[in-house]
Amino acid sequence: MTSLISPATSNRAAKVMLWVSASIAILTLMFILGYIVVQGLPVLTLSFLLESPRLSGAEGGILPAIVGTFCLMLVTLLSAVPIGIGAAIYLAEYAHEGAVTRIISFGVECLAGIPSIVIGLFGYAFLAIYLGFGFSILSGGLALMFMVLPWVVRVSEESLKAVPGGLREASLALGATKWQTVSRVVLPSAVPGITTGVILGIGKAIGETAVIMFTAGSSLLMPTSLFDPVRALPYHLYILASEGISDKMAYGSSVVLLVMVLAINLAAVAIQRHYGRHHVRN
Amino acid sequence: MSEIEIESRNLDLWYGSAQALKNITMAMPEKKVTAIIGPSGCGKSTFLRCINRMNDLVKDCRITGELLFEGTDVYGNSVDAVELRKKIGMVFQKPNPFPMSIYDNVAYGPRVHGLRNREELDRIVEESLKASALWNEVGDIPDRSAIDLSGGQQQRLCIARTLAVKPKVILFDEPCSALDPISTAKIEDLINTLKHDYTIVIVTHNMQQAARVSDHTAFFLLGELIEFGKTKQIFELPEKKSTEDYITGRFG
Numbered sequence A: 001m002t003s004l005i006s007p008a009t010s011n012r013a014a015k016v017m018l019w020v021s022a023s024i025a026i027l028t029l030m031f032i033l034g035y036i037v038v039q040g041l042p043v044l045t046l047s048f049l050l051e052s053p054r055l056s057g058a059e060g061g062i063l064p065a066i067v068g069t070f071c072l073m074l075v076t077l078l079s080a081v082p083i084g085i086g087a088a089i090y091l092a093e094y095a096h097e098g099a100v101t102r103i104i105s106f107g108v109e110c111l112a113g114i115p116s117i118v119i120g121l122f123g124y125a126f127l128a129i130y131l132g133f134g135f136s137i138l139s140g141g142l143a144l145m146f147m148v149l150p151w152v153v154r155v156s157e158e159s160l161k162a163v164p165g166g167l168r169e170a171s172l173a174l175g176a177t178k179w180q181t182v183s184r185v186v187l188p189s190a191v192p193g194i195t196t197g198v199i200l201g202i203g204k205a206i207g208e209t210a211v212i213m214f215t216a217g218s219s220l221l222m223p224t225s226l227f228d229p230v231r232a233l234p235y236h237l238y239i240l241a242s243e244g245i246s247d248k249m250a251y252g253s254s255v256v257l258l259v260m261v262l263a264i265n266l267a268a269v270a271i272q273r274h275y276g277r278h279h280v281r282n
Numbered sequence B: 001m002s003e004i005e006i007e008s009r010n011l012d013l014w015y016g017s018a019q020a021l022k023n024i025t026m027a028m029p030e031k032k033v034t035a036i037i038g039p040s041g042c043g044k045s046t047f048l049r050c051i052n053r054m055n056d057l058v059k060d061c062r063i064t065g066e067l068l069f070e071g072t073d074v075y076g077n078s079v080d081a082v083e084l085r086k087k088i089g090m091v092f093q094k095p096n097p098f099p100m101s102i103y104d105n106v107a108y109g110p111r112v113h114g115l116r117n118r119e120e121l122d123r124i125v126e127e128s129l130k131a132s133a134l135w136n137e138v139g140d141i142p143d144r145s146a147i148d149l150s151g152g153q154q155q156r157l158c159i160a161r162t163l164a165v166k167p168k169v170i171l172f173d174e175p176c177s178a179l180d181p182i183s184t185a186k187i188e189d190l191i192n193t194l195k196h197d198y199t200i201v202i203v204t205h206n207m208q209q210a211a212r213v214s215d216h217t218a219f220f221l222l223g224e225l226i227e228f229g230k231t232k233q234i235f236e237l238p239e240k241k242s243t244e245d246y247i248t249g250r251f252g
């Protein structure tokens, strides 16, 4: 049986259809970004970035929210990275495949599946109330850590497992201990992958609203310690928009949020470049 | 007669319930090259990996019998595998340089063993690269990534990396099987030089190679040591029919 459409025609048709799909994807992205930037640009002045808000944010700037967001990210990063990578190293390099690793992996999966609003509630009950951290950078950052930890663990574990076994054998055969092998050979080889995982996690966390509104508070004052409440950018723009305070200011905040995400991604690329220079080039 | 450096006595090894080595008894003399030949899956790598205890990494691997290195059983309670591997280096089938610079690859072992002095490290790196016949090619580019070297250069780098730890024994597991003839010839020349200072055990599928580089040859078949003796004798006057068949290419 011969097909009615010749291979050359179907080839051309496929090419056109793929091109259309790609164009739609890119155009959607451009449209969203363009719209937000155009809407937000008028309010984007130096004083918007460097001043505190006035009249609940209808006027003035968003500096405390920017600083608050940075502080939250820092707490999240500094807690999630060591714990996440530590857990991943244990799972990938030390634990024998068995009941324990399955339980831990299952736990990690479950943690990943918990809706962020529930994590927020837990963070409120456990961190803010039970541990007495109150509405604060510490509570918010740690609650976000709960949220990103599964990502960090899973991606780090995958990256560690992807390091060729020959490198481990080579190191051990030179009389290196297991820990020397893991810390000097395996971990550095896995850094590009781990970085990607951490960035994905932080990218998720930076736009997260449900977790922080229960834990970080919504203060518009400049924080002075880890125990001060802050209002993160996404929550700020949510309030600006939902309470009808100022759409312009909300778009301005969105642009700043987008730029922060972009900056984080660029940092990730730089780290990957740095560590990737010894990897096979084609 | 030179001293015996490594000796296995009634060595049995199981992977789970499958026996991979059966009652291996043989003695490898100091500063000589011992070749291990035999068809695929006969336990050559397994035996080699017993000597530096790489099989410790394999779950469900069980060993009985004795494996003596300098007269002590390497599986004895007092022996630390990490310490043992400083004295017994290994070069693998597939070149496996670390994703680091050439310098850092060679300096890896000494650093791991606590050497920090830069001049001393420089000296060891130079010595090791010279001893592995790589210095002329990479001496002026020590900061280049090892991954950018050719396969043959990578394998010589792996040898340099092993030499830098100053072992007494070097185990080679088919070191040339991924290399072209010219690189292979270089590695063979290297082995011929290294045997003045090191005890060498080499697994190879290449009969000519075994004949060219080794002083003694062991022929393995299905986990058993069929014949062990002077290489010349094994190749010219094998005692067992199966050895002769294998060497002449009548099976394998």
Ligand SMILES: Nc1ncnc2c1ncn2[C@@H]1O[C@H](COP(=O)(O)OP(=O)(O)OP(=O)(O)O)[C@@H](O)[C@H]1O
Pocket (backbone or CB within 6 Å): B015, B020, B038, B039, B040, B041, B042, B043, B044, B045, B046, B047, B058
């Ligand atoms: N880690 C392992 N777990 C279970 N069985 C193994 C393992 N390594 C090797 N074996 C088995 O042990 C036997 C001997 O394997 P070994 O790798 O020593 O053979 P070899 O002589 O080196 O073969 P080749 O020439 O193909 O490298 C084989 O049957 C192999 O399937």
Ligand SMILES: [Mg+2]
Pocket (backbone or CB within 6 Å): B044, B045, B046, B173
């Ligand atoms: Mg083998």
